[in-house]
Amino acid sequence: MTAPIETTGADARPEAVLEGAGRKEIEGRSLGRIAWTRFKRDKGAMAGGVVVVLLILTAVLSKPIQALLGLDPNAFNQDLVDPVMLAPKGDFGGISWDHPFGVEPQTGRDIFARILEGSWVSLVVAVGSTLLSVVIGVVMGVVAGFYGGWVDSFISRMMDTFLAFPLLLFAISISASLQGEAFGMEGLTLRIAVLIFVIGFFSWPYIGRIVRAQTLSLREREFVEAARSLGARGPFILFRELLPNLIAPILVYATLLIPTNILFEASLSFLGVGIAPPQASWGGMLTQAVDLYEVDPMFMVIPGMAIFVTVLAFNLLGDGLRDALDPRGK
Template identity: 65%
Template structure:
């Protein structure tokens, strides 16, 4: 046996609180705090996020910005256009203090104002279409991954069918077949709703496959077995236990899906099935620029650069967000 420790009379043993006094307490961090710390270290992703935020603000406050600058998107300035050549007067496409990016050929509409207003259409359609596809894809993916069996087989074959659709050709045919007014919608509202439906309804299988794969892994975890053993119903398990653990891939894929939809909307507008003129759209501006690039090549740069910066910013931010939310990254 060991000899008991002898304590001198009058001495006092140190209390645990006294020993720990002055020692910095270690606080636990949640997954979101850890992810935010990782994201702050990625300067490129932060730069992309800042650009995305600025684009959103420009789209929201487009009327106020144009009013403050003193430009309008649809006013004709034919006095700034050469009547014989139908090209802007002056160098570099008619760039001046009043028109920082110049004016369009033929009608002389301000390019900067149309680029700013074009951001509203592109981001509005991209965000709404992404929301529709994410909602449908997440629901179908969770149901297919959790239930398995014939339910999984049916939804998976449905995904294959939608992925086999020639989306561009279908959009061209559908836009041409839809009347000018339907369900109380007409004009630009009808075109926006139609494009959102086409993109969102036919692109959900992409995220649906990802969510299905994640659900197949999560349904075997202990917390799902615990909820099932306590008598939890299937909707509770799907949307209370599984869905919160799928937020990370949903956020990451959404940020990568938005630029894809921006490009798709621009492509439809370029082909003439997007919003109707005179509503500004980046794709429509590129379509007009393609007819005048030999005599006015500067007109192609602003809308093309706007699309390039938007897609690049979303992709950079999405890549950084994916790395930040990946628990296996260091």
């Protein structure tokens, strides 16, 4: 006969250990809260997000800021330019309290005002073209991946055809041909619309391929089979089952596509087929700075840094979102 095992403390009274368990219930966390916790731990992504928010506010409020400070991006200040050297008077491109970024060579226009004016142009073109490419790419990718068969083959060959286009040359030819007035638009409105169409319409296959690959994987999951077994049809499965699970990769790719489109718009403006002067744009300012670099190096540095900081901020934000929304992340 074995002796009874003596236990003490918590082992003898498990109810004593569990006595306070109900005092504070364990709180569940949603997927959004988990993603936000991961995102906050990434200091680079947080810094990029702050810069992106500031850039958006600057672009939206560029006109009120100019009016408040009494700035005119197209005002010529010949008294601030040396008539012989055609360089800004003073050091570092004429930087002063009244002109914190200095003035342009030859014309004397305030660079700070032109950076503000160019911010909304670059962001409108980049965001508009990104939205256009995302909408087309998501629709085409989801339909191709879900239905498969000849539909998938047709859309895939269409993607290959668009990817075979020399995009830069095609954008130059379209932007150069649509001058003056077209489609009931003219001037700056026409230029912005053409850039959004050219950049967005010919960039959708990149996100379309990503969405198609994700859809091919998701359509075989259990929740899709369960929806089919309950009698759900194709449109319901597409919009209620598949699209919510594609939001994370779509959002990440969109944030990474915006800086690419900013650079593309700057390239077209640099080549003279983007935003036409006297409207300020960051790429157009770089174009003017090429011929005046030896006169005033700051004229090239400032718009170049504006593009660099914007692209870097969006890339950091996109990388942070990708890590935060990864279900396998820790």
